[in-house]
Amino acid sequence: MADLLSSRNLRRWLPWVLIVLAALVLPVILPPFRLNLLGRFLSLGIVALGVDLIWGYTGMLSLGQGIFFALGGYALAMYLQLNELKPGELPEFFSLYGVKSLPAFWQPFNSPLFTLIAIWVIPALVAGVLGYLVFRNRIKGVYFSILTQAALLVFFNFFNGQQKLINGTNGLKTSTARIFGELIGSDAMQRNLFWLTVVITVAAYLLCRWLTHGRFGDALIAIRDDEPRLRFTGYNPTAYKTVVFAVAGALAGISGALYTVQSGIVSPQYMAVPFSIEMVIWVAVGGRGTLIGALLGAVLINYAKSLVSEALPETWLFIQGGLFLLVVLALPDGLVGWWRQGGPGRLIAMVGWPPRTATYPALDLDPQVGAEQDQLERRGGGQG
Amino acid sequence: MDLLYDTLFNGLAIGSVLVLAALGLAVVFGLMGVINMAHGELMMLGAYTTYVVQNIFKAVLPEALFPIYILVALPLAFLVSGLVGLLLEKTVIRRLYGRPLETLLATWGVSLILQQFVRSVSSAFAIGLVVAVVAGILVPRFTPKAWWQQRWTPLLGTGSWIVTGLVGVVIASVLGEQRVFDQPWFSARNIDVTAPVWLRGSIDVGVVNMPAARLFIIALTVVALLLVNWFLQKSVWGMRIRAVTQNRTMSDCLGIPTEKVDALTFLIGSGLAGVAGVAVTLLGSVGPNLGGNYIVDCFMVVVLGGVGKLAGTVLAALGIGILSYVVGSGSLLLVWPAMPEGLNTVITFFATTSMAKVLVFALIVVFLQIRPAGLFPQKGRMVEA
Numbered sequence: 001m002a003d004l005l006s007s008r009n010l011r012r013w014l015p016w017v018l019i020v021l022a023a024l025v026l027p028v029i030l031p032p033f034r035l036n037l038l039g040r041f042l043s044l045g046i047v048a049l050g051v052d053l054i055w056g057y058t059g060m061l062s063l064g065q066g067i068f069f070a071l072g073g074y075a076l077a078m079y080l081q082l083n084e085l086k087p088g089e090l091p092e093f094f095s096l097y098g099v100k101s102l103p104a105f106w107q108p109f110n111s112p113l114f115t116l117i118a119i120w121v122i123p124a125l126v127a128g129v130l131g132y133l134v135f136r137n138r139i140k141g142v143y144f145s146i147l148t149q150a151a152l153l154v155f156f157n158f159f160n161g162q163q164k165l166i167n168g169t170n171g172l173k174t175s176t177a178r179i180f181g182e183l184i185g186s187d188a189m190q191r192n193l194f195w196l197t198v199v200i201t202v203a204a205y206l207l208c209r210w211l212t213h214g215r216f217g218d219a220l221i222a223i224r225d226d227e228p229r230l231r232f233t234g235y236n237p238t239a240y241k242t243v244v245f246a247v248a249g250a251l252a253g254i255s256g257a258l259y260t261v262q263s264g265i266v267s268p269q270y271m272a273v274p275f276s277i278e279m280v281i282w283v284a285v286g287g288r289g290t291l292i293g294a295l296l297g298a299v300l301i302n303y304a305k306s307l308v309s310e311a312l313p314e315t316w317l318f319i320q321g322g323l324f325l326l327v328v329l330a331l332p333d334g335l336v337g338w339w340r341q342g343g344p345g346r347l348i349a350m351v352g353w354p355p356r357t358a359t360y361p362a363l364d365l366d367p368q369v370g371a372e373q374d375q376l377e378r379r380g381g382g383q384g
Numbered sequence: 385m386d387l388l389y390d391t392l393f394n395g396l397a398i399g400s401v402l403v404l405a406a407l408g409l410a411v412v413f414g415l416m417g418v419i420n421m422a423h424g425e426l427m428m429l430g431a432y433t434t435y436v437v438q439n440i441f442k443a444v445l446p447e448a449l450f451p452i453y454i455l456v457a458l459p460l461a462f463l464v465s466g467l468v469g470l471l472l473e474k475t476v477i478r479r480l481y482g483r484p485l486e487t488l489l490a491t492w493g494v495s496l497i498l499q500q501f502v503r504s505v506s507s508a509f510a511i512g513l514v515v516a517v518v519a520g521i522l523v524p525r526f527t528p529k530a531w532w533q534q535r536w537t538p539l540l541g542t543g544s545w546i547v548t549g550l551v552g553v554v555i556a557s558v559l560g561e562q563r564v565f566d567q568p569w570f571s572a573r574n575i576d577v578t579a580p581v582w583l584r585g586s587i588d589v590g591v592v593n594m595p596a597a598r599l600f601i602i603a604l605t606v607v608a609l610l611l612v613n614w615f616l617q618k619s620v621w622g623m624r625i626r627a628v629t630q631n632r633t634m635s636d637c638l639g640i641p642t643e644k645v646d647a648l649t650f651l652i653g654s655g656l657a658g659v660a661g662v663a664v665t666l667l668g669s670v671g672p673n674l675g676g677n678y679i680v681d682c683f684m685v686v687v688l689g690g691v692g693k694l695a696g697t698v699l700a701a702l703g704i705g706i707l708s709y710v711v712g713s714g715s716l717l718l719v720w721p722a723m724p725e726g727l728n729t730v731i732t733f734f735a736t737t738s739m740a741k742v743l744v745f746a747l748i749v750v751f752l753q754i755r756p757a758g759l760f761p762q763k764g765r766m767v768e769a
Binding site for chain 1: 413417418419476479480484485486487488489490492493494495496497499500501503504536538539676680683684686687736738739741742745746748749752753756
């Protein structure tokens with residue numbers, strides 16, 4: 001028993017106990033509306049995990065994750081539109097545009113099994129193909145970012161313009177659809193979806209952890225820090241980058257599907273340019289290169305957004321813009337990075353409580369020494 | 385046949401705006417490797433400057449002077465956007481040198497702030513902002529020097545900005561109680577600029593009917609291109625800019641003030657965005673979201689054109705502009721009614737403005753498979769190039 005409570009074991013199982021407790025207790029104490037919000041933000045955490053994989057670990061800034069997010073959402077929404085229709089019946093919106101027969105690409109979504117696979121395979125395939133075409137030519141850095149953004153805009157235009165195929169601007173509603181005879185928008189169903197989201201989030205976290213701890217993860221970090229060197233060592237960065245981009249796409253698809261059923265609709269707005277950049281800022285605020293930071297950032301920022309937008313809608317863009325500047329200029333490693341690098345200790349030292357140092361405690365407090373240290377670090381960082 | 389010329393002419397005009405807009409972006413990208421996401425918002429500032437100048441001419445100056453307001457707006461828009469760009473360079477971009485992805489995110493933050501600023505700026509807001517900034521700058525002057533050399537100085541700095549910021553917010557909200565101060569200057573609605581009479585008609589040249597406004601935009605683009613080209617090729621500072629673009633470290637060693645070159649280039653690039661903003665007002669009404677409509681196209685121009693030569697930017701912009709207009713307007717079908725059936729359906733499918741963008745993007749990705757660094761890549765022997 002004493003062994004079980006030792007600090008090492010405690011650290012191992014305490015988080016899991018807390019997660020299970022939270023998953024059991026929160027649905028009881030939170031009103032349905034707040035619980036639904038939390039579920040949505042958690043599912044956004046999954047797409048943030050993907051962004052963290054490709055940006056935080058591999059150093060590729062994608063501004064187009066919204067494509068894969070929306071593709072996952074659309075896949076599930078199409079199934080739900082078809083589900084529990086009588087044979088020969090069409091989803092309602094088709095009649096508005098005079099469409100008489102189901103477009104061919106809708107047909108497979110009659111099958112629940114196909115849909116469950118499509119939710120993550122279709123985004124992964126699209127990401128893989130797009131990524132391969134770009135990485136093959138060693139297009140990277142800013143070029144990659146703006147190409148993904150352009151791809152996003154293209155997908156947005158496509159989905160926005162095709163009324164007859166997927167209801168265009170209006171998107172597909174899921175809240176009024178039924179599954180297992182139960183309305184998706186009902187409180188009981190939403191509670192189940194919350195639990196499902198918690199389970200999938202944990203699974204996604206474990207997957208990312210497995211990917212980043214090990215040789216694969218080392219290769220990703222090597223690509224971020226010095227890609228030519230990795231190539232000269234005999235590795236093929238293109239393959240790694242394509243795979244990790246596809247994985248991030250799959251995560252985004254799953255996230256989009258969960259988000260869609262919890263918010264009740266999927267629409268081309270999920271592919272709006274600002275939304276995809278927001279995903280990056282969740283990761284940046286939480287701490288890139290740390291998986292827990294990505295989850296934390298997604299939940300925190302979205303919670304703050306919903307609070308601020310309820311109270312002072314006009315100021316949210318100012319706050320968001322300020323966050324972008326703050327996190328880039330002052331907190332490059334995000335909250336988690338700041339915490340891990342002893343940020344709180346430094347803050348306390350600033351107001352007068354010296355940190356415990358084994359030798360020469362005065363050195364840590366001397367502003368001159370601090371300034372020189374900063375300078376050295378900056379110079380080192382500039383070259384790296 | 386007339387229709388074909390008309391379409392080409394309109395495409396050329398759209399492409400010209402894109403040239404103007406992308407020119408500054410491309411020059412800055414070539415020099416600093418930095419993509420400025422706030423470039424579109426700098427265009428928007430240029431457009432709003434035109435609007436303000438027009439209103440001043442209407443309200444204050446004699447009517448006879450009204451037709452030339454646009455000529456006054458051009459240099460002013462250049463100046464406004466250029467100075468905002470300079471401020472952005474000095475406060476944000478300079479600190480992020482060598483970290484292009486972070487710069488991209490930071491400038492996106494700036495673009496959000498500029499958009500919301502234009503939407504919600506009112507007299508109360510402006511006064512509060514000015515008070516907060518001035519007070520924030522003055523705090524270190526009026527506090528003991530010793531305070532600014534302590535280990536808690538960073539906290540003091542942050543704290544003083546928070547306090548002055550709050551003072552600004554309080555002042556703005558107190559003034560906001562008054563009707564006079566609360567009125568937003570522009571609000572979130574679109575604004576319209578009335579073109580002067582001499583830009584409203586159209587000129588018939590043989591087969592083509594050329595609207596004067598579009599002709600003016602094309603002429604403006606040509607003049608701007610000639611000026612930029614002259615500046616880069618013939619002036620001393622232009623030579624320095626080219627030198628730093630080619631090899632920053634070496635230029636630095638040879639005594640070229642690279643920081644000044646960066647600042648100057650950014651000012652010029654941003655100023656050109658302002659000029660593009662003036663041109664945009666002649667095409668239709670503009671709003672705070674103006675930037676978003678152009679920025680991705682501008683990025684595509686930079687990607688397609690490469691950063692080696694101005695000609696790359698010009699060719700890419702005209703190509704993208706003309707192609708998306710010709711396909712998007714659907715006039716291809718009218719020009720060539722006897723098109724084969726298969727091609728016919730394809731062209732009709734892409735014959736809207738947004739679907740034309742889909743086609744253009746697909747073509748760009750295909751093109752990049754052949755020439756990954758664009759039409760005119762930077763020459764060099766770097767592994768990383």
